[in-house]
Amino acid sequence: MVRCWVLLSVCVLAASEIEAEGDGVATRDQALRAVADASHTITVVAPGDSAGDLEFLADYIGDARVVGLGEATHGTREFFQLKHRVIQYLVEREGFRTFAIEAVFEPSIRIDRYIKGGEGDVEALVNGLGFWTWDTEEVIELVEWMRAYNARGGDPLNFYGFDVQGGGDALKRAVAFVAAHARDETAALRAGFGPYLSFDELEGEARELARTRLNSPANLTGMHRAATDLSLYIERNEALLTASAGTDDYRLAQGAARVAVWWLAMALQPDEWTYLRSTSATDVRDRGMADMVHWIRAVGGDEERIALWAHNAHVGKIRDADGDRMMGMLLENELGSDYYAIGFAFERGSFQAFRPATEEQSAVFMEHTVGAADEDSVDGFLADVGSDVFFVDLGRASRAISVRKWLGEPRRMRWTGARYSDELEALHPPVPVLAMFDGLIFVRDTTRARPSVRTRERFGLEITW
Numbered sequence: 001m002v003r004c005w006v007l008l009s010v011c012v013l014a015a016s017e018i019e020a021e022g023d024g025v026a027t028r029d030q031a032l033r034a035v036a037d038a039s040h041t042i043t044v045v046a047p048g049d050s051a052g053d054l055e056f057l058a059d060y061i062g063d064a065r066v067v068g069l070g071e072a073t074h075g076t077r078e079f080f081q082l083k084h085r086v087i088q089y090l091v092e093r094e095g096f097r098t099f100a101i102e103a104v105f106e107p108s109i110r111i112d113r114y115i116k117g118g119e120g121d122v123e124a125l126v127n128g129l130g131f132w133t134w135d136t137e138e139v140i141e142l143v144e145w146m147r148a149y150n151a152r153g154g155d156p157l158n159f160y161g162f163d164v165q166g167g168g169d170a171l172k173r174a175v176a177f178v179a180a181h182a183r184d185e186t187a188a189l190r191a192g193f194g195p196y197l198s199f200d201e202l203e204g205e206a207r208e209l210a211r212t213r214l215n216s217p218a219n220l221t222g223m224h225r226a227a228t229d230l231s232l233y234i235e236r237n238e239a240l241l242t243a244s245a246g247t248d249d250y251r252l253a254q255g256a257a258r259v260a261v262w263w264l265a266m267a268l269q270p271d272e273w274t275y276l277r278s279t280s281a282t283d284v285r286d287r288g289m290a291d292m293v294h295w296i297r298a299v300g301g302d303e304e305r306i307a308l309w310a311h312n313a314h315v316g317k318i319r320d321a322d323g324d325r326m327m328g329m330l331l332e333n334e335l336g337s338d339y340y341a342i343g344f345a346f347e348r349g350s351f352q353a354f355r356p357a358t359e360e361q362s363a364v365f366m367e368h369t370v371g372a373a374d375e376d377s378v379d380g381f382l383a384d385v386g387s388d389v390f391f392v393d394l395g396r397a398s399r400a401i402s403v404r405k406w407l408g409e410p411r412r413m414r415w416t417g418a419r420y421s422d423e424l425e426a427l428h429p430p431v432p433v434l435a436m437f438d439g440l441i442f443v444r445d446t447t448r449a450r451p452s453v454r455t456r457e458r459f460g461l462e463i464t465w
Contacts, residue, residue, distance in 0.1 A: 026402035028381070034400035035407075036385050039392040042441070045081050047141060051089035058094065060393040060439060064340040066293065067096075068308045068315030068328055070437070071344045072379075073416040075352030077450060078443045079344045080138035082389075086342070086441075087142065087307050091149065091157065095305060099146065100160040100296055102289070102310035104130035105259045106169035108161030109252060115146040116156055122147075127454045130166045132365070133418065137450040160296050162308070164288035167263025170256035174230055177253035181244040182237065189230055224264040231257035251299050258295055262288030283324045286314060290330035311417060315341045316436040320429075328436075342391075343437035345413065347383035348372050349446030353420035365459045367448045368420050378413040378433055379442075381406060388444040398434050408434045 040056045061067055069086060071079040090096035101108070107128040114120045122143055127135045143159075150156045179186045234241065234250075234257050242250045262284065269281035289310075297304055308315060315328045317339075331339045350369045357363040373379035385392075397403045410430030433440065456463060 026405035028402075028406060030402035031400065031406040032381070032384055032386075034403045035382075035392055035397050036387075038397035039385060039387065039390040041387040042082070042389040042391060044085070045078050045389060045443075047081060047084045047088060047145065051085045051092060054086060054089040054391075055093065057086070057089060057391070060396070061090075061094065061340050063338070064335075065297070065304065065338040066306045066308060066331060066335060066340070068310065068331070068339065068341040069344075070310060070312035070315040070342060072312055072346055072414050073351040073353065073420075073446075074133040074311060074418055075416075075449045076344075076346065076349075076443075076446045077136075077138060077448060078346075078389075078446050080136065080142075080449055082344070082441055082443070083309060084138065084142045084145070087309075088145065090305070090307050096307050097155055098158040098160065098296060098300055098304055098306045100162045100293065100306055100308050101129075101134065102131075102163050102314060103134055103161035104163055104166040104169075105161045105256060105292070106166075106173060108159055111143060112159040115143060115150055115159055117147075117150065123452055123454060127452060129161065130163075132451070132455055132458075135452045135455045137452060140452060158300070160292075162289050162292040162296065164259050164262035164266065164285060164292065167259045170263070171227060171260035174227075174234065174253050174257035174260055177241075177245065177249065177256075178230065178233065181241050182233075185233065189226075189233065220264065220267055224261070224268060227257070227260045227264050231261050255292070255295050255299075258291060259288075262291065282322075286327040287325055287330060289314065289327045290334075293327070293331060294334065312343045312415065312437075313417070316343065316431075317341050317438075318432070318435050340438045341436070342439045342441060343433065344441050344443070345379050345382055346443045346446045347379050348444070350448045351416065351420075351446060352448045352451065353416055354418055355421050356419050356424075363419075365461075370414070370425065373414065374412070376411065377428075378407070378411045378431060381411070382440070382442040383444060385442070387442075389442065391439060391441050393439045394434050394437060404434065408432060 042054070044053060067086075067090060069083045071083070073079070087096070087099060107125070107130060110118075110120065110128065111125050114122065114125055122140055126140050126143060129135070146157045146159065175189070178189055231254075234254050238250065238254075241253070245253070265288070266281050266284045269284060293306065293308065296306060300306070310327070313320075314326060316326055317328045317332045319325055319329055328339070328341050332341075348371050350367050352365070352367055355364045355366055355368075373383060375381065375384065394403075394407070398408070410432045412428050413431040413433070415428050415431070416424070450465060451459075451461060451463070455461070
């Protein structure tokens with residue numbers, strides 16, 4: 001389905017900011033020159049000892065409390081490496097201490113403990129995040145860097161997963177917490193869930209539970225209602241529960257209960273029953289992710305600064321044409337200029353994603369390669385700016401009439417999530433990038449993210465680098 005994007009913002013500029021452009025007709029060449037003048041070439045992609053060459057970001061990020069780092073695909077090595085470098089810069093130069101990723105909440109707790117000196121196998125921990133997208137050498141390298149940074153001492157880095165998918169283990173954590181620290185309430189709370197599910201057997205995705213044990217929307221509705229009651233109980237009894245469990249365990253149970261409520265709310269959406277795309281499920285998921293970022297901020301306090309890692313679609317600051325309220329839009333509504341969204345784009349190259357199943361063949365996890373982007377697309381336009389890898393602040397660039405003309409209106413942009421095929425290549429959505437992002441990082445040539453040993457074994461991949 002071609003997805004159009006709704007332009008929701010109007011840029012009002014002082015007369016002094018408007019460029020003189022001949023007869024007033026903005027041209028593509030003028031727009032390219034304006035973007036080139038506003039851009040910063042990035043000469044180093046791979047993470048290393050220092051990210052000081054990204055110092056220019058300070059002029060644009062300013063005092064923003066939350067920085068969203070997108071990606072045009074879920075499987076591009078250079079995107080992951082550059083996000084690592086930006087995170088390193090934000091930590092070392094801007095005082096960011098919290099990293100949060102579009103991943104399952106419960107296994108992220110184990111990584112948080114690992115980067116703070118806990119024991120564990122980093123490859124197993126990253127594999128446990130719940131998504132093959134992050135089970136890569138690049139993400140493992142980022143986690144190891146965070147652990148090494150914390151080993152120096154001082155104010156430690158924190159690691160969170162803010163996605164609200166895969167909430168079964170989160171629900172188990174919340175129930176076990178109340179059972180341990182509010183014994184008088186345990187029987188009543190368990191009774192509320194009893195008709196719907198045995199907690200000792202809770203596992204799997206919500207939609208699988210719906211097929212097997214819950215069997216009906218009515219049962220799932222009851223489970224969602226009971227989870228909501230559980231979350232409210234934890235919220236309303238903070239003093240009692242903290243006195244028994246301590247602040248850290250209370251906060252984790254509080255976050256886990258929130259995840260469980262959103263997870264079940266997603267499962268209630270009609271198309272979650274059939275694995276088909278559901279607009280309402282997308283809306284619920286992104287509202288849930290925004291709520292979890294709000295919770296992470298509350299845990300850290302008003303001065304907490306957070307780097308978010310997710311797909312372009314989630315960090316972007318507008319609705320889609322179906323009316324889905326995306327996470328980045330909700331964060332901007334709450335935070336205003338304290339939220340800065342950076343999108344990622346590329347012209348050509350390789351990435352990994354599933355080829356969707358057809359009537360003739362099963363889905364295949366594989367490398368995909370695309371050629372040069374069309375010159376009328378966002379990617380094709382950026383390819384002609386000149387640099388192979390660069391950052392541009394779109395607010396600065398859009399002072400030029402020509403940029404507002406060429407990038408202010410929706411233009412097709414490569415936009416790949418977990419699935420890709422040649423047929424989907426033609427369906428990349430028109431994106432109004434000036435409304436969607438505050439900044440862009442462009443990479444001309446890309447390569448496939450490097451799947452971990454476990455993922456290679458899982459999918460039978462024979463790859464050498």
